[in-house]
Amino acid sequence: MLFTHMVERNDTDQLSAILKAASEPNRRAILTLLAQNGPMKVTDIAARFDLSLNAISKHIKVLEAAGLASRRTEWREHLIEVQMGPLSQIENWFADLRSIWALRLDALEAALLEEDNND
Amino acid sequence: MLFTHMVERNDTDQLSAILKAASEPNRRAILTLLAQNGPMKVTDIAARFDLSLNAISKHIKVLEAAGLASRRTEWREHLIEVQMGPLSQIENWFADLRSIWALRLDALEAALLEEDNND
DNA sequence: CTGTCATTCCCCCAAGTGGTTGACTGACCT
DNA sequence: AGGTCAGTCAACCACTTGGGGGAATGACAG
Numbered sequence: 001m002l003f004t005h006m007v008e009r010n011d012t013d014q015l016s017a018i019l020k021a022a023s024e025p026n027r028r029a030i031l032t033l034l035a036q037n038g039p040m041k042v043t044d045i046a047a048r049f050d051l052s053l054n055a056i057s058k059h060i061k062v063l064e065a066a067g068l069a070s071r072r073t074e075w076r077e078h079l080i081e082v083q084m085g086p087l088s089q090i091e092n093w094f095a096d097l098r099s100i101w102a103l104r105l106d107a108l109e110a111a112l113l114e115e116d117n118n119d
Numbered sequence: 120m121l122f123t124h125m126v127e128r129n130d131t132d133q134l135s136a137i138l139k140a141a142s143e144p145n146r147r148a149i150l151t152l153l154a155q156n157g158p159m160k161v162t163d164i165a166a167r168f169d170l171s172l173n174a175i176s177k178h179i180k181v182l183e184a185a186g187l188a189s190r191r192t193e194w195r196e197h198l199i200e201v202q203m204g205p206l207s208q209i210e211n212w213f214a215d216l217r218s219i220w221a222l223r224l225d226a227l228e229a230a231l232l233e234e235d236n237n238d
Numbered sequence: 239c240t241g242t243c244a245t246t247c248c249c250c251c252a253a254g255t256g257g258t259t260g261a262c263t264g265a266c267c268t
Numbered sequence: 269a270g271g272t273c274a275g276t277c278a279a280c281c282a283c284t285t286g287g288g289g290g291a292a293t294g295a296c297a298g
Contacts (some may be wrong), residue, residue: 012144019142023135024256028212035220038227043274055257057276062255075265076274084220087213093147094206101154101203108157143286162244174287176246181285194295195244 014067015089021066022090026051027059031068034082042078133186134208140185141209145170146178150187153201160196 021027026049033048034040046056060080063069067086072079140146145168152167153159165175179199182188186205191198 012147015147016142016144019138023138023142025131025135026256028131028134031216032219035216036223038223041274042276051256052258053275054259054277058256061276073275076263078275082220084217087216090209090213094209097151097154097206098203100151101201104155104157145286160244161246170286171288172245173247173289177286180246195293197245 011089014086015093017066018068018086018089021062021068022087024059024062026055027063030056030059030063031082034069034080035084039072039079039081042080045080130208133205134212136185137187137205137208140181140187141206143178143181145174146182149175149178149182150201153188153199154203158191158198158200161199164199 022031029049030045033045042057042060043053045060046053049056060069060071064071068083070081070083072081141150148168149164152164161176161179162172164179165172168175179188179190183190187202189200189202191200
């Protein structure tokens with residue numbers, strides 16, 4: 001098996017979700033904030049941004065849906081924590097793409113060598 | 120300088136564009152196809168998908184805008200080529216995030232040790 | 239001169255996105 | 269009982285997005 005991270009059909013949806021979630025600057029900022037500070041309450045996160053609590057709440061839900069954040073609800077206080085794990089799916093996809101690319105270049109080089117031998 | 124890839128304000132837009140462009144399954148498929156086959160004409164790319172030529176043309180423009188593909192126009196034939204370079208911006212962002220995260224854990228551990236000494 | 243070809247450009251549509259404001263929930267504190 | 273507080277839900281708005289169809293372009297072939 002050449003491509004160790006070979007993506008199964010089911011995973012592509014999650015990969016799409018992860019990339020899309022990460023494509024929004026505010027959401028990336030939230031992830032950074034959580035990485036710095038550890039678990040935070042929704043309100044405290046919102047306080048760092050020039051956005052309504054509601055908007056932040058929605059962003060967090062998107063991050064959760066993508067698996068990039070998790071929530072520990074302690075009555076009305078929701079502690080949000082960053083989840084680094086799923087981000088590696090991006091790396092895996094990237095690594096696969098690079099493998100495919102390198103494979104083609106290798107084949108190309110081999111073909112050129114073959115041609116040299118026939119001269 | 121701790122974070123070697125520290126993202127400047129100007130870069131975040133491009134990073135967003137890259138992530139967003141890559142978040143669409145069809146666009147990822149196009150990238151894979153190009154990585155496998157090398158430069159291809161728009162029509163030939165479209166032939167591999169169950170989408171209109173128009174849709175493919177638009178997807179390619181998104182990839183171009185994100186810097187993930189480039190175009191070499193030879194009269195009416197446009198040769199599209201994948202560009203792996205910009206993808207590393209994703210890796211850089213990821214590495215930075217991970218650094219920030221690890222930094223917090225280190226600080227946490229240090230604090231615990233300090234506490235131990237005071238016991 | 240009339241097609242054909244590869245591709246873009248323009249217009250249309252349905253669905254999704256980021257953002258807002260306002261109402262709701264339910265324990266806790268006077 | 270009545271207010272506060274953390275957070276979600278619901279409705280709404282402007283804008284974008286992914287997709288389609290069709291016309292336009294401009295060299296080249298018959």
